[in-house]
Amino acid sequence: MQTGNLLLLLVVMIAGAYYMGHRRSFALARPLGGIRHLHSLPFYYAMRTAIWCAIPALVVLGVWLAFDDTLIRNMVMGSLPAASQPVDGSAANLMLNQISNVASGALSPASVSPEIAAAAEKLNSLRQLNTMAITVVVIVVAMLGTAWGWVKISPQMRARQQVEKVLQTLFMLSATIAILTTVGILMSVLFESIRFFGKVPATDFLFGLHWSPQTALRADQVASEGAFGAIPLFVGTLLISAIALLVAVPVGLMSAIYLAEYAPARVRAFAKPALEVLAGVPTVVYGFFAALTVAPVIRQIGESIGLDVASESALAAGLVMGVMIIPFVSSLADDVITAVPQALRDASLGLGATRSETIKKVIFPAALPGIMGGILLAASRAIGETMIVVMAAGLAANLTANPLDAVTTVTVQIVTLLTGDQEFDSAKTLAAFALGLMLFITTLLLNVIALHIVKKYREQYD
Amino acid sequence: MSKTTEQVRKSLAKRYRAERRFKAFGVGAIGFGLLALVLLFTDIIGKGHSAFFETYVKMEVTFDQDTLDISDVRDEEQLNFANYDGVIRNALREEFPSASGRQEKRELYSLISTGAGYELRDLLKDDPSLMGKSITLWLLADDDVDVYVKSAQDDRLESRLSDNQKSWIESLEAQDRVELQWNQSLFTHGDSREPELAGIWGAVTGSFFTMLVTLILSFPIGVAAAIYLEEFAPKNKFTDFIEVNINNLAAVPSIIFGLLGLAVIIGLFGLPRSVPVVGGIVLTLMTLPTIIISSRAAIKAVPPSIREAAMGLGASKMQVVLHHVLPLALPGMLTGAIIGMAQALGETAPLLMIGMVAFIVDVPGGPLDPSTVLPVQIYLWADSPEQSFVALTSAAIMVLLSFLIAMNTLAVFLRKRLERRW
Incomplete structure (x- = not known):
């Protein structure tokens, strides 16, 4: 039976278990004089039976599915005669692919060696056996669980506590997914990075000035060795992020100040959501806008005043990215500015300061930690932004600080290294994970510092 | 008056x-x-509006049995593989007999889209009695012709078409046999190399399945995590650690989640590439922090008096939460979930990592079929060299943006209508 159908069947069985538990709790209560003589409401007895049906069966199914593929493969490979055993890991993979292609009918058995055809047949029969076994075992486990839960129902049983305990554990497991995700991210980038640094020294990567990840496929090819100096990428990322922040910080900050301190309620009610629309536009749309509209315009303007502008200039990507993070800066700044106590404003205005003086000399210093935190968060956004730079920035790693040149960024290189055909073990692919590690560490540090600043100075005036 | 004054x-x-x-x-x-904001929208709409219509050319077509190479009209097989392009070519040659030589003929044939033959096939399948007859039909034009017809007089000089092709089109235009019709293929087809045949339906279905997986996974898990953290979690190091993790994950660049998906979900667990299930799992991990944070805010907004009243009547902690707090917090949680979904719908970078960038023509039939999603389709088209793809990309962006606007409006509406203030 297919796993999907098996799951459906399981759902039906769980519903059945619920019904049976419900019936039994009523049957037990009747001679005692009604359900008020039970420890828990019938619902809890029913739920308990359903849980006994579901959880053991699901655990068995999950564990089985996690391991059956590897087991079957090993058995098939083991069944091959010693003469045709593959020599190393990649040959084994190749052979396995061939076997499974024959088994699924994509390759005709006549076109391969008889050993492989036999192995394919064995694979098919093992798979059939496997699905049959899995169906039987899961159904039996579910039935046993239901029976156990059903038999155990008694008026004294503390069913409610047990059900609640299970639910609470499930809730806790959901919360720990956040930890698992972080661990998963760390593990995936860390392990691959360690393998990368086994091939390329970490100092070359961190301090090298030359980036050209194309490695030769064959030993006799006249291709570059592949240079993995990431400094040009870091500089490119910083350049584009700096341009973005130069746009977003003044504009975001001034609009937040205007909206919080000057704007009449009607203007605020219109302008604030309108600005926030900018944050809701998908980044791929900004990328399209940057590549097809902004970049040509900048190029034309540059040409008309005699400047040589690359068609994938850092300026275009940075400008559009800046527009994207305006609402980010402005809403964070708005929060901290409105959080400054009214008493400070009143005192300053009462002493005869104008509004702008109050803002510049009183409110701004008071809100500064929060604003700094917001800027750091915006910087981490800009550094991690991918689609705008993938579409509007270049691929060539130039080490330059000229915003009119084409530069490339960390995220662009991750995307180019990992999309398209790739082998999992080459330095080229692994380099993407090393870049991912750098990106993760940088953004993590920025966030931690930003949150720390915000938290530490937030309640100064309360 | 004093000096200071x-x-x-x-x-x-x-x-x-x-x-x-x-x-x-x-x-x-x-x-x-x-x-x-205004520039962005006017630019997109200005570029994209023309893609909702495409050029058709009126032609008189003869279903000639010999050209079609069909001996039996009722034979499905023969109907499928018949030479419909030949019929169209005949019609074009009759229309413009002046075209001679291999090069000119090829130019003539390239006026009509390669997909026009399918229309003839469907017609013939529906009505086999058409065999041998001549009918007048609107045939889908090639994308270069489409660009030429749509462009203004001045821009026509820069067209990729040859002078012959231009004169043919202009003579057709003079006879009123060129028309812009509603671009149906945009909403019914999958991707294609030919701009006039390419559509977003494949990407929209892919997006639908991906969002479905994301919603099924992220909403229950997010709500459960929020309930645990707000109502049950003891104040200890472990709980603090969870909270730190959630806050950090909310700010991790989306592309990192793609790396996680590639290394763990595809590499370790062995799930196939390019399928909505993997995309959905990756987007779930990405949107979970958003949903958890907004769900916690919704739970916090439920006043303690409700909990105390339920507690006072003898409800257990779990009963208080499930029977009273959760229903009251649900509208706020839904709003957060919709906003999280809108974020996930517009996300591109992590899906590039897990291989949802493949060129896929077929419309996916389920969450385990290889597919692409709307933003990735936009990215793919934006990279294509043909001029018509620019308009098509903008049209796809307009569709994506209207989905997002609809979702956000729904969220605002829900918040206004259902959320209670105490």
Whole structure:
């Protein structure tokens, strides 16, 4: 039976278990004089039976599915005669692919060696056996669980506590997914990075000035060795992020100040959501806008005043990215500015300061930690932004600080290294994970510092 | 009048000027933001509106049995593989007999889309009695012709078409046999190399399945995690650690989640590439922090008096939460979930990592079929060299943006209608 159908069947069985538990709790209560003589409401007895049906069966199914593929493969490979055993890991993979292609009918058995055809047949029969076994075992486990839960129902049983305990554990497991995700991210980038640094020294990567990840496929090819100096990428990322922040910080900050301190309620009610629309536009749309509209315009303007502008200039990507993070800066700044106590404003205005003086000399210093935190968060956004730079920035790693040149960024290189055909073990692919590690560490540090600043100075005036 | 007052009075004009200047900066900043928004939208709409219509050419077509190479009209097999392009070519040659030589003929044939033959096939399948007859039909034009017809007189000089092709089109136009019709293929087809045949339906279905997986996984898990953290979690190091993790994950660049998906979900667990299930799992991990944070805010907004009243009537902690807190917090949680879904719908970068960038023509039939999603389709088309793809990309962006606007409007509506203030 297919796993999907098996799951459906399981759902039906769980519903059945619920019904049976419900019936039994009523049957037990009747001679005692009604359900008020039970420890828990019938619902809890029913739920308990359903849980006994579901959880053991699901655990068995999950564990089985996690391991059956590897087991079957090993058995098939083991069944091959010693003469045709593959020599190393990649040959084994190749052979396995061939076997499974024959088994699924994509390759005709006549076109391969008889050993492989036999192995394919064995694979098919093992798979059939496997699905049959899995169906039987899961159904039996579910039935046993239901029976156990059903038999155990008694008026004294503390069913409610047990059900609640299970639910609470499930809730806790959901919360720990956040930890698992972080661990998963760390593990995936860390392990691959360690393998990368086994091939390329970490100092070359961190301090090298030359980036050209194309490695030769064959030993006799006249291709570059592949240079993995990431400094040009870091500089490119910083350049584009700096341009973005130069746009977003003044504009975001001034609009937040205007909206919080000057704007009449009607203007605020219109302008604030309108600005926030900018944050809701998908980044791929900004990328399209940057590549097809902004970049040509900048190029034309540059040409008309005699400047040589690359068609994938850092300026275009940075400008559009800046527009994207305006609402980010402005809403964070708005929060901290409105959080400054009214008493400070009143005192300053009462002493005869104008509004702008109050803002510049009183409110701004008071809100500064929060604003700094917001800027750091915006910087981490800009550094991690991918689609705008993938579409509007270049691929060539130039080490330059000229915003009119084409530069490339960390995220662009991750995307180019990992999309398209790739082998999992080459330095080229692994380099993407090393870049991912750098990106993760940088953004993590920025966030931690930003949150720390915000938290530490937030309640100064309360 | 004292000296200080005198000084203040003198400086007043300057201070007021500074005040006005400062205010003008504020207005300018808002203006810049709004201008960028307006520019973005007008640019997209200006580029994309033309893609909703495409050029058709009126032709008289003869279903000639010999050209089609069909011996039996009722034979499905023969109908599928018949030479419909030949029929169209005949019609074109009859129309413009002046075309001679291999090169000119090829130019002539390329006026009509390669997909026009399928239309003839469907017609013939529906009505086999058409065999041998001549009918007048609107045939789908090639994308270069489409661009030429749509462009203004001045821009026509830069067209990729040859002079012959231009004169043919102009003679057809003079006879009123060129028309713009509603671009149906845009909403019914999958991707294609031919701009006039390419559509977003494949990407929209892919997006639908991906979002379905994301919603099924992220909403229950997010709500459960929020309930645990708000109502049950003891104050200890472990709980703090969870909270730190959630806050950090909310700020991790989306592409990192793609790396996680590639290394763990595809590499370790062995799930196939390019399928909505993997995309959904990756987007779930990405949107979970958003959903958890907004769900916690919704739970926090339920006043303690509700909990105390339920508690006082003898409800257990779990009963208080499930029977009273959760129903009251649900609208807020839904709003958060919709906003999280809108975020996930527009996300591209992590899906590039897990291989949802493949060129896929077929419309996916389920969450385990290889597919692409709307933003990735936009990215793919934006990279294509043909000029028509620019309009098509913009049209796809308009569709994506209207989905997002609809979702956000729904969220605002839900918040206004259902959320209770105490």
